[in-house]
Structures are given as structure tokens and as C-alpha cells.
Amino acid sequence: MKAPGIDGGVRAAGRGLALVLCATQAHAHLVETGLGPVYDGIAHFALTPEDLIPALAVAVLAGLRGRGHARRVIFVLPLAWLLGGLLGAASILALPGLLSWLPFLVLGGLVAADVRLPAVATTAIAAAVGLFLGLANGAAMAQAGAGVRGVIGIVGAVFVVTTLGAASAVAWQKGWLRIAWRVAGSWIAATGLLMLGWHIRGT
Amino acid sequence: MGLVKRTLVGVPLAALASSAVAHVDTGQAAGFLTGLAHPISGLDHVLAMVAVGLWGAQLGAPAIWLLPVTFPIVMALGGLLGLLGVSLPGVELGIAASAILLGAAVMTERRLPLFVAAALVGFFAVFHGHAHGSELPPGQDGLLYSLGFVVATGCLHAIGIAIGAIHRWPAGRVALRIAGGGVGLAGLFFLWRAIA
Numbered sequence: 582m583k584a585p586g587i588d589g590g591v592r593a594a595g596r597g598l599a600l601v602l603c604a605t606q607a608h609a610h611l612v613e614t615g616l617g618p619v620y621d622g623i624a625h626f627a628l629t630p631e632d633l634i635p636a637l638a639v640a641v642l643a644g645l646r647g648r649g650h651a652r653r654v655i656f657v658l659p660l661a662w663l664l665g666g667l668l669g670a671a672s673i674l675a676l677p678g679l680l681s682w683l684p685f686l687v688l689g690g691l692v693a694a695d696v697r698l699p700a701v702a703t704t705a706i707a708a709a710v711g712l713f714l715g716l717a718n719g720a721a722m723a724q725a726g727a728g729v730r731g732v733i734g735i736v737g738a739v740f741v742v743t744t745l746g747a748a749s750a751v752a753w754q755k756g757w758l759r760i761a762w763r764v765a766g767s768w769i770a771a772t773g774l775l776m777l778g779w780h781i782r783g784t
Numbered sequence: 785m786g787l788v789k790r791t792l793v794g795v796p797l798a799a800l801a802s803s804a805v806a807h808v809d810t811g812q813a814a815g816f817l818t819g820l821a822h823p824i825s826g827l828d829h830v831l832a833m834v835a836v837g838l839w840g841a842q843l844g845a846p847a848i849w850l851l852p853v854t855f856p857i858v859m860a861l862g863g864l865l866g867l868l869g870v871s872l873p874g875v876e877l878g879i880a881a882s883a884i885l886l887g888a889a890v891m892t893e894r895r896l897p898l899f900v901a902a903a904l905v906g907f908f909a910v911f912h913g914h915a916h917g918s919e920l921p922p923g924q925d926g927l928l929y930s931l932g933f934v935v936a937t938g939c940l941h942a943i944g945i946a947i948g949a950i951h952r953w954p955a956g957r958v959a960l961r962i963a964g965g966g967v968g969l970a971g972l973f974f975l976w977r978a979i980a
Contacts, residue, residue: 630927681927693853760849766939767853771860771934774926778867779926 607750622722622734625740631681632714632735633742638688638769639710640743641762643703645695650703651747656706659740665715666732670723681717682780684710685773692766695759711739817926819932822916823940828879828974829912833937835886835967836905837944838960841951842893843901844865850898851905852941854933858906862913863930869911876978878911883971893957912937 597782613621636658643654659718688710691698715732722731750762823829836855840848865872872878885904888894896904917935947963951955 630931634931690857693857707792760853764849764852766940768855768931768934772930774857774860775863775867775930775933776927778864779930782867782869 618730621763622731623738626735626738635684636739636742637746639707640746641750642692650700651751653704654707655744657704658711658743659736661708661711662715662739665712665737666719669716669719682773682776685769689766689769691747693763812835816928816932819929820936823936831967831970832882833940834944837941838890838948841945841948854902854906855909857911859913862910866914872914875911875915880971880974880978882908884968887968891961
């Protein structure tokens with residue numbers, strides 16, 4: 582058998598990447614409210630901490646940087662979520678469900694460190710998070726039969742939660758309140774680290 | 785039926801009612817509640833966490849907020865090591881030592897440089913996280929367990945900081961130093977128990 586060279590390594594990496602991208606979606610549960618797919622989507626978002634907490638963290642991250650950042654993010658995050666949701670529902674793209682710890686770790690770390698990001702960076706982060714979580718939500722909604730209407734319910738809830746979170750962070754950040762947001766960020770990052778451990782352990 | 789009778793009948797009935805199963809996933813709320821209860825189930829963890837808050841209050845800004853921000857992240861790092869199966873020798877000794885040294889720091893109102901104080905607290909946080917962060921009961925949700933665990937630990941810090949607010953009064957300072965001595969003594973007991 583020929584020893585694997587650089588080309589072999591590249592091919593192996595390519596195959597690995599293809600397998601990762603083709604990984605089946607984690608089967609997220611869908612809460613059935615009995616009121617239709619839009620409300621199912623809203624309930625799903627409200628009861629899924631993997632979605633709710635990163636959305637709040639993005640809102641707080643933007644809110645702590647000021648009104649300009651918050652105004653962009655409250656529109657960019659839901660729109661990116663919608664785009665991701667539509668792509669996921671159409672099964673155009675799928676992401677492995679094992680990365681749910683990543684938004685917790687990154688966003689919580691950024692809030693805890695109170696990093697002075699430019700508006701472009703905050704907006705780009707919101708877009709990336711929206712696409713990432715939207716893809717997973719869209720695929721889950723399609724599996725559950727809620728489809729695009731379920732995604733619309735989720736996106737509506739994302740807009741409300743993001744707006745409230747960003748507005749709270751903009752309004753309440755003097756003195757101790759800013760520290761309280763940062764402490765909350767450290768809690769989210771710590772939870773992300775532990776989630777990483779659970780995923781590696783396979784629990 | 786009078787109001788008292790209705791209350792006497794209604795309250796036990798409400799208390800005995802089983803919770804509605806909203807969806808197929810189980811163990812979600814239980815995971816959060818278990819995580820929330822875990823840090824307060826062990827006196828060693830409780831005393832060390834409260835001592836971090838007390839010490840932060842004594843040191844004032846910026847330590848008062850830097851320590852509670854640092855601790856959860858480093859504690860989770862310890863939990864991650866535990867989950868990855870990385871063994872940490874002398875975990876119980878480390879936890880006992882944390883109570884002794886943090887108690888001593890509060891008792892003597894020791895003012896260390898900020899970096900040293902954060903490093904000391906972070907060092908002990910690894911032991912607490914390793915011991916407690918990876919103990920998920922079977923069938924419960926890892927994310928919500930972790931969230932509950934971190935939130936409860938943070939609340940213990942907040943309690944320590946709130947108690948430490950008495951530092952502004954002379955009698956309060958004395959009380960805090962006595963409390964620090966108590967934490968240190970409890971740490972000595974934990975150490976004896978870990979060795980014995």
C-alpha cells in the first residue's frame with residue numbers, strides 16, 4: 582500500500598469535509614402547540630436554549646457597543662436566520678448538529694471580554710450566527726413538517742427577542758449593569774465549554 | 785364550601801398534580817434543576833464560592849467583578865478536562881486548599897496584585913469544575929445541566945459579594961474577617977476528611 586503523501590492528505594481532508602457537510606441533521610424536537618406551524622416555530626425557539634441564548638448573546642454584544650450596532654443587528658440577525666432557515670428547509674445545505682457549543686463559547690467570550698468590535702464585525706457575527714442557527718432550524722422544521730411557515734415563526738420570535746435584548750443592553754449599561762452583562766457572558770461561555778465536553782464525551 | 789375549606793382541598797390537590805408532558809424530550813427541566821442544585825449540595829463548594837465573592841468585595845473594583853467573570857470560565861475548563869477524561873490528581877485536596885486559602889485571604893484582608901488574585905482563584909476553579917462539572921445524571925440534558933451549574937455557582941459569588949457589602953462599616957469588616965476564619969477552618973476540616 583502506498584504511503585499517503587500530501588495529495589493523499591488533501592484527498593482525505595476533502596473526503597472528511599464532504600462527510601461532515603453531508604452529516605445528517607440532529608433531530609431537534611418540535612413543540613406542537615396545536616395552533617399551526619408559525620406558533621410551533623415560535624414555541625420551538627422559546628423552548629430551545631441552543632437557539633435562544635445565542636440570539637440573546639448577539640443582541641447583548643451589539644447593545645453593549647451602542648445604538649448603531651444594535652440597530653443593524655436587530656435586522657441582520659433575523660434576516661440571516663430567515664435565509665439560513667429557507668436554505669435548511671429546502672435541504673440545500675446542512676450543518677452537523679455537533680457544533681451547538683460554538684456560538685455559546687464565542688459569543689459568551691466576546692460579551693465577557695467586552696471586546697470593542699467595529700460595527701462591521703458585529704454585523705458579520707450576527708449574520709454568521711443567523712445563518713448557522715437558521716440552517717439547523719430550517720432542516721428541523723422541514724423534518725417536522727412545519728416547513729417555511731415554521732421558519733417564519735422562528736424568525737419572528739428571533740426579531741422580538743433580539744430587539745428586546747439589544748434595547749435592554751443599550752439602556753442598562755451604566756456602572757454595575759455593564760458588569761452584570763459581562764458576568765452573564767462569562768456564564769454563557771462557561772456553558773459552551775461544558776457543552777463541548779458533553780459532545781466529545783458523547784452524552 | 786368556604787374559602788378555607790376550598791383552600792385546604794385545593795392546595796394539596798394542586799401540589800399532588802403531576803406535571804404535563806409538553807413534548808417528547810424528557811430530562812430538560814430536570815437537567816437544569818439538577819445543575820442548579822449541584823453546587824449547593826456540597827458545603828466545600830458553597831464556602832469556596834462565597835469566599836470568592838467576599839474576597840472580591842474586600843478588594844473592591846476591579847477585582848470585585850473580575851473574579852466572578854474569571855471563575856466560571858476557568859471552572860468550566862476544569863469541567864471540560866473532567867469530561868475529556870483527563871485526570872487531575874488531588875482534586876479533593878485542591879478543593880479543601882481553596883477553602884483554606886480563600887478563607888485566609890478574607891480573614892487577613894490580603895491585598896494581592898489583581899493578576900495574582902485572578903490566577904489564584906482560577907487555579908482553584910479548575911479543581912471545583914473538575915470535581916463537580918461533569919457529574920450529569922443519566923437521562924438528563926447536558927446543556928441545561930451545565931447552565932444550571934454555572935448559574936448556581938455565579939449566584940453563590942453574588943451572595944458573597946452582597947454579604948461583602950458590609951465591608952464599608954468597621955463592624956462589618958470584623959464580621960467578614962471572622963467569616964473568612966470560619967471558611968478557613970471548614971477548609972481544614974475538608975482537608976482532614978480528604979486525607980483520612
